[in-house]
Amino acid sequence: MRSGELRGILAGRHFRRLYATRLVSQLTDGVFQVALAGYVFFSPERQASAGEAAAAFAVTLLPYSALGPFAGVFLDRWRRRQILVWAPVLRAAVVLVVAAMVAVGEDGPPFFVGGLVVLGVNRFFLSALSAALPHVVRREQLVTANAFAVTSGTVIAFVGGGLGYLLRAALGAGAEGTALLLVVAAVLFLIAGTVALLLPKDMLGPHAGEPTGGGTAREVLNGLVDGARHIARLRPAALALGAISFHRFLYGVVLMQTLLLCRGHFTGDAEDGLRVAAAMLGVSGAGYFAAALVTPAVVRRISKQAWISLLLAGGGVCVLVLGLPFAEVAWAAASFALGVTSQGVKLCVDTILQETVEDAYRGRVFAVYDMLFNATFAASAALAASWLPVSGVSSGTVVGVAVVYVVGAVGYRAASQRVAVLTDAPRNAA
Numbered sequence: 001m002r003s004g005e006l007r008g009i010l011a012g013r014h015f016r017r018l019y020a021t022r023l024v025s026q027l028t029d030g031v032f033q034v035a036l037a038g039y040v041f042f043s044p045e046r047q048a049s050a051g052e053a054a055a056a057f058a059v060t061l062l063p064y065s066a067l068g069p070f071a072g073v074f075l076d077r078w079r080r081r082q083i084l085v086w087a088p089v090l091r092a093a094v095v096l097v098v099a100a101m102v103a104v105g106e107d108g109p110p111f112f113v114g115g116l117v118v119l120g121v122n123r124f125f126l127s128a129l130s131a132a133l134p135h136v137v138r139r140e141q142l143v144t145a146n147a148f149a150v151t152s153g154t155v156i157a158f159v160g161g162g163l164g165y166l167l168r169a170a171l172g173a174g175a176e177g178t179a180l181l182l183v184v185a186a187v188l189f190l191i192a193g194t195v196a197l198l199l200p201k202d203m204l205g206p207h208a209g210e211p212t213g214g215g216t217a218r219e220v221l222n223g224l225v226d227g228a229r230h231i232a233r234l235r236p237a238a239l240a241l242g243a244i245s246f247h248r249f250l251y252g253v254v255l256m257q258t259l260l261l262c263r264g265h266f267t268g269d270a271e272d273g274l275r276v277a278a279a280m281l282g283v284s285g286a287g288y289f290a291a292a293l294v295t296p297a298v299v300r301r302i303s304k305q306a307w308i309s310l311l312l313a314g315g316g317v318c319v320l321v322l323g324l325p326f327a328e329v330a331w332a333a334a335s336f337a338l339g340v341t342s343q344g345v346k347l348c349v350d351t352i353l354q355e356t357v358e359d360a361y362r363g364r365v366f367a368v369y370d371m372l373f374n375a376t377f378a379a380s381a382a383l384a385a386s387w388l389p390v391s392g393v394s395s396g397t398v399v400g401v402a403v404v405y406v407v408g409a410v411g412y413r414a415a416s417q418r419v420a421v422l423t424d425a426p427r428n429a430a
Helices: 003-010 013-040 050-075 080-103 109-135 139-171 175-196 217-233 235-264 270-299 304-323 328-356 359-387 395-429
Strands: none
Touching (some): 003 139, 013 080, 013 109, 013 175, 080 109, 080 175, 109 139, 109 359, 139 328, 217 235, 217 359, 235 270, 235 304, 235 359, 235 395, 270 304, 270 328, 304 395, 328 359
């Protein structure tokens, strides 16, 4: 990442405001997710099975995945600045309701529905951030701006997770302490919405006469068909979406295995299991940061498609070599490697979409992106829970994930090279 280019990006007042909105919101995401995960997976009075853990992923992610494309249509209709203001306010209100349910011991379907709304609105919020970024930086700055904003946002979410862990230790691990931690998260969400007010109303699009407001279900479906046709015409974008979906599926398997290992293999104590899981996430966060440092420099020398292929193949090799011992330190090293893979692939995919998708379709495309991001992850976690043992120790899973990663890397590289040849042929003929 070039320091001069980054200084130029940070000199933009509107970029800084958009970036501050992201940071506050994603810090709060970390606090909220620690509260949720601590209560569902690592609460001393509740020991969830692998199936219950998978159900938690599915309930909170899959329903939004089905609704995500509809949200994308409205991203191309409503002022994105207003979305950045009101989405955190809505999340704060729902988090307070979830806190009240936790306080009275309600952890049934209404609890998970509350989590669904909070996480679903978050994906909507992040889609708006991605669709807004090209309005505050120049096209040639997008790779660096993505690397800096998206990755530091992810890192600050890990910081929020650490803050949530410390607050949980101070407030208590039971229902009362979790409820108080959720109230803190609600206050932080309100601050995120307040920061977004600093952005001009009309700056972030949509522009060019796009309507601002809702539409009928028929209009929404017609808009989705148009968005799908737009993606189909953009083969690099379609391949990029395929690559991130492929990676998220495998990443979901590894994350489910990691949770089970932290709780049933690396330690047998619930609270100590949360500590180990937090450490794994922290190491993975360091991998995200490393990817942000190296990705802009690498893609200036090789294509984004080539870098995606190398990251997928490298992730598979590291999972195989470091995962099979099932030792805590080696598994942490594998978590770091997958952190590099995850963020490196995401930065490339974000930039490919921002460079190739027209602004009028950008909200819809990024919402479909988030739908795939969630659906593949939740589905893989649910599938993994059907075969993983309670301890999480499964050599077959490690070998299978590693092999599929490498095969997928080779397949993506071959497909992207073919697309590049087909794209260049008409240009060369002209």
